[in-house]
Amino acid sequence: MNARADILDRIRSALRDAPAVPEVPRDYRRASELGEEELIELLTDRLLDYKANVFVEEAAAVPQRLAVLLEGTGRYAVPHGLDQALFAEADAHDAGSGRRVTDGPGHRLSVDELDGIDAVVTGSAVAVAETGTIILDAGPDQGRRVISLVPDRHICIVSAGDITAILPEALRRLDGTRPQTWISGPSATSDIELERVEGVHGPRTLDVVIVRG
Amino acid sequence: MSGTFLGMPSLPVFGIGNLHEHEPFPKAARRELGNPQLRANLGHATRTIRDKRLAVVSELPDWEELREAGRAIKESVMARLPELLEEFEANFTARGGTIHWARDAGEANRIVAALIRDQGATEVVKVKSMATQEIGLNEYLEEQGIAAFETDLAELIVQLDHDKPSHILVPAIHKNRSQVRDIFLREMEGVDPELTNEPARLAAAARAHLRRKFLSAKVAVSGANFALADSGTLAVVESEGNGRMCLTLPETLITVMGVEKLLPGWEDLEVFMQLLPRSSTGERMNPYTSLWTGVTADDGPQNVHLVLLDNGRSAALADEMGRSALHCIRCSACMNVCPVYERTGGHAYGSTYPGPIGAILSPLLTGITAEENNSLPYASSLCGACYDACPVKINIPDILVHLRGEDVDSKRDKRGKRGRERLPSQMDLGMKAASWALSSGKNLGLVEKALPLGRLAAGPDRKITKLPGIAAGWTQSRDIPAPPGQTFRQWWDKEHQAPAAGPGAGAAPAAGTEAPGPKENP
Ligand code: SF4
Numbered sequence: 001m002n003a004r005a006d007i008l009d010r011i012r013s014a015l016r017d018a019p020a021v022p023e024v025p026r027d028y029r030r031a032s033e034l035g036e037e038e039l040i041e042l043l044t045d046r047l048l049d050y051k052a053n054v055f056v057e058e059a060a061a062v063p064q065r066l067a068v069l070l071e072g073t074g075r076y077a078v079p080h081g082l083d084q085a086l087f088a089e090a091d092a093h094d095a096g097s098g099r100r101v102t103d104g105p106g107h108r109l110s111v112d113e114l115d116g117i118d119a120v121v122t123g124s125a126v127a128v129a130e131t132g133t134i135i136l137d138a139g140p141d142q143g144r145r146v147i148s149l150v151p152d153r154h155i156c157i158v159s160a161g162d163i164t165a166i167l168p169e170a171l172r173r174l175d176g177t178r179p180q181t182w183i184s185g186p187s188a189t190s191d192i193e194l195e196r197v198e199g200v201h202g203p204r205t206l207d208v209v210i211v212r213g
Numbered sequence: 214m215s216g217t218f219l220g221m222p223s224l225p226v227f228g229i230g231n232l233h234e235h236e237p238f239p240k241a242a243r244r245e246l247g248n249p250q251l252r253a254n255l256g257h258a259t260r261t262i263r264d265k266r267l268a269v270v271s272e273l274p275d276w277e278e279l280r281e282a283g284r285a286i287k288e289s290v291m292a293r294l295p296e297l298l299e300e301f302e303a304n305f306t307a308r309g310g311t312i313h314w315a316r317d318a319g320e321a322n323r324i325v326a327a328l329i330r331d332q333g334a335t336e337v338v339k340v341k342s343m344a345t346q347e348i349g350l351n352e353y354l355e356e357q358g359i360a361a362f363e364t365d366l367a368e369l370i371v372q373l374d375h376d377k378p379s380h381i382l383v384p385a386i387h388k389n390r391s392q393v394r395d396i397f398l399r400e401m402e403g404v405d406p407e408l409t410n411e412p413a414r415l416a417a418a419a420r421a422h423l424r425r426k427f428l429s430a431k432v433a434v435s436g437a438n439f440a441l442a443d444s445g446t447l448a449v450v451e452s453e454g455n456g457r458m459c460l461t462l463p464e465t466l467i468t469v470m471g472v473e474k475l476l477p478g479w480e481d482l483e484v485f486m487q488l489l490p491r492s493s494t495g496e497r498m499n500p501y502t503s504l505w506t507g508v509t510a511d512d513g514p515q516n517v518h519l520v521l522l523d524n525g526r527s528a529a530l531a532d533e534m535g536r537s538a539l540h541c542i543r544c545s546a547c548m549n550v551c552p553v554y555e556r557t558g559g560h561a562y563g564s565t566y567p568g569p570i571g572a573i574l575s576p577l578l579t580g581i582t583a584e585e586n587n588s589l590p591y592a593s594s595l596c597g598a599c600y601d602a603c604p605v606k607i608n609i610p611d612i613l614v615h616l617r618g619e620d621v622d623s624k625r626d627k628r629g630k631r632g633r634e635r636l637p638s639q640m641d642l643g644m645k646a647a648s649w650a651l652s653s654g655k656n657l658g659l660v661e662k663a664l665p666l667g668r669l670a671a672g673p674d675r676k677i678t679k680l681p682g683i684a685a686g687w688t689q690s691r692d693i694p695a696p697p698g699q700t701f702r703q704w705w706d707k708e709h710q711a712p713a714a715g716p717g718a719g720a721a722p723a724a725g726t727e728a729p730g731p732k733e734n735p
Contacts, residue, residue, distance in 0.1 A: 002314075003316050003320060004314040006316055007472070007523045008299075010225075011527045013527075013531070014225070014527050014528070014531035014536075015291075015294065015530065019291065019292040019533075021289045022289055022292075023285065024282055024285040024286050024289060026282055027275075027278050028275040028282055028484070046497065050500070105511075111428050111462060112428065128498075131490075131497040132497060132498065138509070145461045145503075145513055146461050149454065149461055149462075167483050167487055168483040171479065176444050176446050177308070177506040179509050181457065181502070181503055182486075182501065182503075182504075184496075184497070184498040184499065184501075186500070187452065187454035187500055188453070188500050189367075189453045190494070191370070191383055192385070192416070193254070193257075193390055193412065194257070194258055194262070194383065194386075197412050197413045200420055200452075200455070201420055201423065201424075201457075201458055202458075202500070202501060
């Protein structure tokens with residue numbers, strides 16, 4: 001018998017007492033009633049706790065914020081689906097120095113190219129305020145998983161409308177079959193004497209720009 | 214297809230690999246207890262994580278509801294395992310992944326090695342996985358000329374030091390920062406000789422050491438925390454980003470996962486991703502979670518494999534009392550609350566799975582008759598703290614007691630086979646004697662007359678360190694004080710004799726040594 005048939009057979013045999021399939025009680029919280037300001041406040045609090053940097057901005061002020069964040073940075077990557085107008089201010093400061101590198105169907109950045117890039121700017125699919133989690137699902141404004149991984153700094157834009165209070169609400173807005181990365185703060189380890197160190201292999205700096213309205 | 218099992222019931226087939234004690238628990242525990250560094254580090258670690266866990270768990274108003282949902286989901290997964298496995302396989306395969314089935318550790322190791330050789334690779338990067346540790350994959354690959362690099366910081370420390378993990382969550386907790394620096398200086402190529410023992414500096418050294426490996430690796434090997442049957446999705450939960458590196462950069466990804474890790478669907482993930490991080494690291498959420506479903510064009514590995522591992526899980530499933538041990542999501546909460554684990558550490562358990570869960574899971578996977586593991590169910594005081602902490606409500610104390618019973622029965626059976634007639638064991642005789650002694654006050658009084666003998670046995674330090682026969686098990690891990698010169702009942706008699714018998718005696722009526730009965734009533 002092949003291994004598959006063998007294993008399934010063993011499992012069926014193990015279950016010959018035909019154990020009952022219990023009803024799953026789902027009386028945990030599945031919805032919440034927080035308003036936008038409360039959600040922003042909660043998400044900000046959680047992200048700061050993880051040692052991320054948080055900036056809450058009106059939509060019109062985002063290009064200015066990005067320009068400030070990118071000041072002094074070398075080259076930075078952006079996914080092709082991210083609104084290029086967001087970089088108008090940064091470009092003005094640059095005077096066309098071409099620090100911005102776009103990853104898209106026409107041009108895939110190689111791992112080595114990404115390794116030579118200082119930062120990445122992406123959007124996000126949804127966020128969970130209660131746990132300080134931002135979820136990327138490789139949408140066009142977020143790009144392939146690798147671009148938000150290799151550069152040492154991740155600047156992530158979160159629209160206030162994409163913030164949910166609790167995890168079940170967030171997952172209901174997602175398609176589980178898309179490649180996903182859930183991010184709760186910069187990479188961290190507590191492996192040496194339980195002392196938390198931010199920044200190991202993933203981006204060591206996480207800047208979150210929350211956009212109101 | 215699911216359906217009832219109609220074939221011949223097969224005998225359970227147990228697991229092999231790193232599931233065994235190398236020596237009985239009491240012996241290993243005695244040695245580990247002699248290591249003061251280990252005890253101090255472990256005490257600090259378990260206390261810290263315990264407090265963090267309590268704080269974040271008490272934040273959630275619906276923690277108990279989540280636990281109950283988690284328990285029910287896992288129970289339904291076990292009851293429907295064959296059909297869910299088939300559903301998962303169909304979805305994972307439809308999305309471009311390849312499934313391999315492995316009956317035991319040896320088969321899984323051979324599959325993984327062959328897949329690596331297919332890629333012409335001689336090294337792989339690995340993200341922390343208990344399943345691959347259970348099957349001894351690294352050792353096997355080494356024999357085959359393939360180098361496996363652990364990338365989790367703690368696993369890297371342990372691997373560089375040729376040591377074994379002592380805790381499933383913080384595997385290098387038995388080492389302090391200076392020991393880590395010394396290991397790095399000794400074992401890491403090109404490390405800065407000025408390296409200090411600051412954790413941030415040490416983490417940076419690990420980052421530099423592994424970066425080239427990540428960026429150039431062709432093949433990665435991972436475990437999985439969850440697998441969703443209705444979509445074929447896999448999930449890995451981590452902190453450092455080494456998981457993301459392994460799951461995203463190489464062309465080929467090989468995941469090894471026990472068959473019990475399945476969840477029915479997307480909706481169930483919301484329960485477990487609330488239970489796991491809070492129970493595990495005591496965080497509201499772990500820094501990174503990655504989900505992938507087969508192959509995604511242009512994004513991540515294009516050659517995606519999953520090895521589904523039995524290795525004794527079907528045998529554990531056949532134990533009706535013990536099967537819920539398979540619900541475990543490896544959070545380590547039960548270890549951090551366990552008074553035995555806090556003192557002995559993970560090494561004393563021998564197996565990949567230490568602590569309370571290991572004490573039931575290891576013997577369930579290998580069979581309780583495996584000599585090496587039959588002392589594990591006794592490595593507990595049955596205080597119940599593990600049950601209270603477990604996010605999926607596995608009743609570990611109940612299963613421990615059940616396995617102790619199995620152990621005693623299996624030993625009795627062995628004796629029975631040897632002699633023509635089954636001789637009563639010491640335990641049987643002891644129980645008989647106790648039932649006679651406790652059946653009436655008079656009998657008990659007679660037994661109590663023998664107490665001074667015990668004082669004799671204790672000697673001048675008034676401690677008994679070795680009891681004979683089966684009672685020796687009791688004194689293996691503790692001393693017992695010498696019995697007092699008189700029993701409570703003897704003392705009572707003396708104190709409550711007629712007033713003349715002694716000063717201070719009250720006016721209480723004399724009481725006999727008989728058990729309370731109708732005739733005593735005035
Ligand atoms: S038995 Fe429960 S508490 Fe222990 S590791 Fe498994 S899930 Fe966690």
